Amino acid sequence: MESMLKIQNLKKSFGNKEVLKDISLDIQEGEVVTIIGSSGSGKSTLLRCLNLLEEPTGGEILYKGKNVLASDFKRNHYRTKIGMVFQSYNLFQNKNVLENCLVGPVKVLGENKEEVQKRALINLEMVGMAAFIHALPRQLSGGQQQRVAIARSLTMQPEILLFDEPTSALDPEMVDDVLEIMRKLTSGGLTMAIVTHEMEFARDVSDRIVFMDQGLVAETGSPEQIFENPQNKRTQAFLERFLREK
Numbered sequence: 001m002e003s004m005l006k007i008q009n010l011k012k013s014f015g016n017k018e019v020l021k022d023i024s025l026d027i028q029e030g031e032v033v034t035i036i037g038s039s040g041s042g043k044s045t046l047l048r049c050l051n052l053l054e055e056p057t058g059g060e061i062l063y064k065g066k067n068v069l070a071s072d073f074k075r076n077h078y079r080t081k082i083g084m085v086f087q088s089y090n091l092f093q094n095k096n097v098l099e100n101c102l103v104g105p106v107k108v109l110g111e112n113k114e115e116v117q118k119r120a121l122i123n124l125e126m127v128g129m130a131a132f133i134h135a136l137p138r139q140l141s142g143g144q145q146q147r148v149a150i151a152r153s154l155t156m157q158p159e160i161l162l163f164d165e166p167t168s169a170l171d172p173e174m175v176d177d178v179l180e181i182m183r184k185l186t187s188g189g190l191t192m193a194i195v196t197h198e199m200e201f202a203r204d205v206s207d208r209i210v211f212m213d214q215g216l217v218a219e220t221g222s223p224e225q226i227f228e229n230p231q232n233k234r235t236q237a238f239l240e241r242f243l244r245e246k
């Protein structure tokens with residue numbers, strides 16, 4: 001399989017705070033990669049570097065073999081291929097559910113509105129929000145807004161979808177609804193990179209788990225390897241702490 005994203009010696013500092021120290025990671029086409037690790041280990045920063053919301057301070061990101069950080073790389077096109085679902089949904093507050101899904105493909109990609117609408121409705125149906133197309137975000141619960149945010153990302157037809165702790169801001173009773181939708185997506189062949197603290201979910205859906213610690217990839221492996229037989233002491237401590245707190 002071809003590498004969708006190849007990350008080589010990636011670094012990111014804020015002032016003199018080194019948040020990503022030296023990250024190398026391959027994400028293959030169709031792969032579901034989950035990134036776990038303690039708070040502050042740099043997981044969100046890594047995702048934000050991948051979609052260029054943050055500018056890396058060193059290293060390389062190759063997208064299908066092309067250097068994303070090169071001066072002649074078409075960043076705007078790339079950004080349309082990399083979807084992102086945020087912890088805080090980030091819906092357009094003054095647009096209804098359907099309009100939220102249409103605006104990217106129509107305004108940014110210049111697609112035909114009727115075509116996009118068909119696709120949006122299929123995605124809204126998939127996330128269980130087809131009955132709410134005229135609702136404004138503020139009329140919806142957090143879980144519903146996050147489901148719309150997922151449908152909106154999918155309607156852009158991304159090649160890779162990044163999830164930055166998509167359930168962390170939700171009330172507990174809504175977490176499962178969102179995880180259920182993500183589960184469906186993971187079996188649909190979409191390339192996904194997911195930052196999450198939902199360990200059971202990570203164990204169930206991931207092709208590969210990446211454990212980050214203090215700006216480095218401390219360990220990577222299959223869910224079985226990471227959860228049943230972690231090699232790194234920090235991974236062991238993290239998972240033990242997680243099991244204790246559960």
Ligand SMILES: Nc1ncnc2c1ncn2[C@@H]1O[C@H](COP(=O)(O)OP(=O)(O)OP(=O)(O)O)[C@@H](O)[C@H]1O
Nearest residue numbers: 014017019037038039040041042043044045046165
């Ligand atoms: N824009 C910024 N300016 C300065 N420091 C930042 C910035 N963004 C992130 N950081 C710092 O980088 C470190 C890593 O943050 P990051 O959000 O990537 O961690 P994380 O592993 O995703 O944590 P969490 O699980 O709590 O979300 C933190 O110490 C954070 O304060």
